[in-house]
Amino acid sequence: MDALRSKPFDPRKAAFWEDKEPVPFLFFARVMDMISNESGRLVMTEILCNAFRTVIATTPQDLLPVVYLSANKIAPAHDGIELGIGDASIIKALADAFGRKEDQIKSQMKALGDLGLVAKASRSTQRLMFKHPPLTCAKVLETFRSIAKESGKDSQEKKRSRMKSLLVAATDCEPQYLVRLLQAKLRVGLAEATVLVALAQAAVYAEQPPVSSSMLPGRLEEAAEIMKQTYSVLPIFEKIVPILLTDGISKLPEVCAFTVGVPVGPMLAKPTKGVSEILDKFQNTVFTCEYKYDGERAQIHYFEDGRVEVYSRNAERNTGKFPDVTSSISGYKKPEVSSFVMDCEIVAYDKESNKILPFQVLSTRARKGVILSDIKVKVLIFAFDLLYLNGRVLLQEQLVRRRELLYQSFIEKPGEFQFATATNTKELEEIQSFLNDAINHSCEGLIVKTLEKDATYEPAKRSNNWLKLKKDYMDTIGDSLDLVPIGAFHGRGKRVGVYGAFLLACYDPDKEEYQSICKIGTGFTEAVLEERSNTLRKHVIDTPRPYYRYGETLAVDVWFDPVEVWEVKAADLSISPVHKAAYGELETSKGISLRFPRLLRMREDKKPEQATSSDQVVDLYRAQKINHRSTKNEDDSS
């Protein structure tokens, strides 16, 4: 495998199989092992790029499964296909495959802290009776997909037997990575962006005639950008990989464009603390302020044949939740509109009193299978963007144009379908009073967007061109944080029998780890505290996960698996010697912590890995410093 690091790199030398033979899973497992020993992003990218080059040179038809495994995915996110297995199931499969007792496995798991390592150790202590044919990457992916498809009665058993069939055939370090893939956590520090960059670079190296060495650095950079851009609008490796192999990377933007039926990750906003910060950031820029409605983000796709799909903030199919939206949406479009993709916020609405209802009311609606005639909570759609119209992709258009087309193509119906209320004023007082109007209309605040320049739609990006201003947070840190409880402290006094406080963490997607950020014991009603304690008690683990970072002095009583996300408000952020959020980013050997955190609510729409990231924590800390400074200056001048 050292061949993967040799310079100049010869793709064929790294292969230990013949051309056109299926790529062994062992190759993938060893590549992951190599990557896990590295911490630098550039080296990781280089190793993965060389692995992809090896596959392209020998067995190009296996590039797709190898890419899928590297991205730790089995299907595009919007297909909603999941393996649907937990640690308990994997432990059973391991026991079956390696002839061990479940208890033995559990206690070894305590000692090693990682089920993948237990799997590896189990294989190495077991004598092999039969020699199974070697696993291939294609076979592993295919089996994962079959596991995901199992449903109904006996499905857990069938899933386990498929897992077992893979485990008994695994050798060397294969069991370790099989198990981690099954847990959907490779934990080698490989972020999705790295996989995309490595794939783009491998495609450049494979170009014929070869790119000259003087052109290479520029070409690699350009290719990475093309790949990221393409994937953000069409996150489907089945479409991307074949084009790379036949036509090369330059063809991607033309062939793999945004299309109806494939949601893009929504564009997101950065938090701000006040109107003056907005004017500061957007000076010399034309911008618009819109009401920030407190409901649920929805991307509505309308196909030429009249079909409708609704996708969530996580680009997941959410159509079953909104039969009222799917049945009514065509009634708001003008006759000349044949297909569209619209970005909007769906809010709960009381038609009697003509009032927007709080977010919590909407969240009482079932997530799928809602029947039109059973609907009690009515909704109102607030449209604020148009991404596609009559076969034309609008992502690259400026917001001013997209909004014009939105206004031209649809007709408002009060109480059912409206455009987000907006103003284009630049005056501080007017924005301030617009903000007050928004609050009086049951909105959370404003979203302020660039209009004419740097105003394209940036899928799946927290953009500098969209700023959010939440009234509630103006006296705190500008935004709430979405954090994951990873541990707790036993309650005392009035709180005996429940947890008294919890340890919360943010998530670092690059390092794939949860970093502690604060203890929290405020903001809970008795009922909520009991409910959370009861739920989390089911997820207690004996030792903290190896991917938890926390100060040893915290002396947590129990640890949990990362299973839920809580929205938390705090007074401010400070540099901490104990907590590990964004560890070392601002000061060596120190992290960031929250002061006076209080619980707001559960975020049922977010997965733990979508918690506030450590980069966002750094941004909030920096913004707070700037704001402190500007308030101080204002104070000084008065």
Ligand code: ATP
């Ligand atoms: P984020 O989506 O930024 O991670 P979040 O899910 O906690 O954070 P908020 O901080 O409340 O959401 O703010 C962003 C959300 O506001 C958007 O994702 C969207 O659902 C909602 N929203 C409401 N009105 C608008 C609007 N006019 N333009 C854009 N988004 C809006």
